[in-house]
Amino acid sequence: MIRGICRLCGEETDLSFEHVPPRTTFNKNTRYTSIDFEEYIKIKNPLKETPKGKKKQGGIGYNSFCKSCNSFLGSNYVPAYKRWVQGGFEILKNAEFYSHKYVIKEIEPLKILKHIISMFLAINGEWYLESYPELADFVSKPESKSLPDNYKIFSYITRAEKLRYMGHVMHGNLALGTSINCSEIAFPPYGYVLTIDFGDKIQYLNDITKFKEFDLTQKTDLKINMFQLPTYIPFPLDYRTQKQVEKDIEKNVKISERMERELESKNKNKTSS
Ligand SMILES: [Zn+2]
Numbered sequence: 001m002i003r004g005i006c007r008l009c010g011e012e013t014d015l016s017f018e019h020v021p022p023r024t025t026f027n028k029n030t031r032y033t034s035i036d037f038e039e040y041i042k043i044k045n046p047l048k049e050t051p052k053g054k055k056k057q058g059g060i061g062y063n064s065f066c067k068s069c070n071s072f073l074g075s076n077y078v079p080a081y082k083r084w085v086q087g088g089f090e091i092l093k094n095a096e097f098y099s100h101k102y103v104i105k106e107i108e109p110l111k112i113l114k115h116i117i118s119m120f121l122a123i124n125g126e127w128y129l130e131s132y133p134e135l136a137d138f139v140s141k142p143e144s145k146s147l148p149d150n151y152k153i154f155s156y157i158t159r160a161e162k163l164r165y166m167g168h169v170m171h172g173n174l175a176l177g178t179s180i181n182c183s184e185i186a187f188p189p190y191g192y193v194l195t196i197d198f199g200d201k202i203q204y205l206n207d208i209t210k211f212k213e214f215d216l217t218q219k220t221d222l223k224i225n226m227f228q229l230p231t232y233i234p235f236p237l238d239y240r241t242q243k244q245v246e247k248d249i250e251k252n253v254k255i256s257e258r259m260e261r262e263l264e265s266k267n268k269n270k271t272s273s
């Protein structure tokens with residue numbers, strides 16, 4: 001237990017370990033390496049070198065909720081979330097950019113959406129609750145359907161080649177001059193992106209925010225048309241294939257080598273003159 005502020009009820013208390021995703025959705029014995037972002041971006045080729053980090057096992061999670069909020073999520077939403085995950089695993093393929101068309105029977109969309117949002121609360125810091133209280137409000141009141149329109153949840157199917165747990169970032173696209181305020185989680189078989197104040201669509205991703213329109217215990221056979229996307233790099237909204245990533249890395253290495261050479265020759269010229 002770690003002392004802190006519960007990201008759901010806001011109380012300062014002992015925080016218990018919350019599995020993200022729930023341990024019953026194949027996150028019981030996950031082995032993984034926890035890497036600092038700064039360490040990661042120092043690496044030239046992340047596909048070949050393994051960054052240094054703490055090796056961990058026993059499932060990925062965060063000390064983010066108090067005991068009672070933890071068990072509230074467990075009894076109210078986790079069973080529905082588990083069914084949704086099982087459906088996703090059944091269709092997961094050894095493929096990238098594959099468009100899955102399928103039906104998951106008798107699922108409870110509102111509970112699933114609430115659980116997904118609770119995972120975003122769990123991976124983000126205490127400030128998140130303070131800045132975006134509507135999220136915790138929506139999760140903590142089971143019957144509530146009021147999630148303001150500036151919050152959107154997108155999803156995709158994924159093998160999560162690299163697991164992705166990106167807390168809140170501004171994802172900038174300098175070329176287009178736009179930026180997306182987002183957070184992303186990818187753990188097989190699904191990836192999720194939470195956007196704030198972003199009104200657009202995101203290519204390949206499904207907007208599942210409409211799950212909030214269902215009643216709490218309303219079950220539905222959901223027709224789904226969802227893309228399977230790769231996640232080789234832990235950055236948000238990056239779905240390049242392994243080949244593309246390799247190509248881009250090669251290009252970057254070449255550019256930086258050229259710059260080094262140019263710098264060297266400049267320095268030589270300086271010293272000789
Ligand atoms: Zn709590």
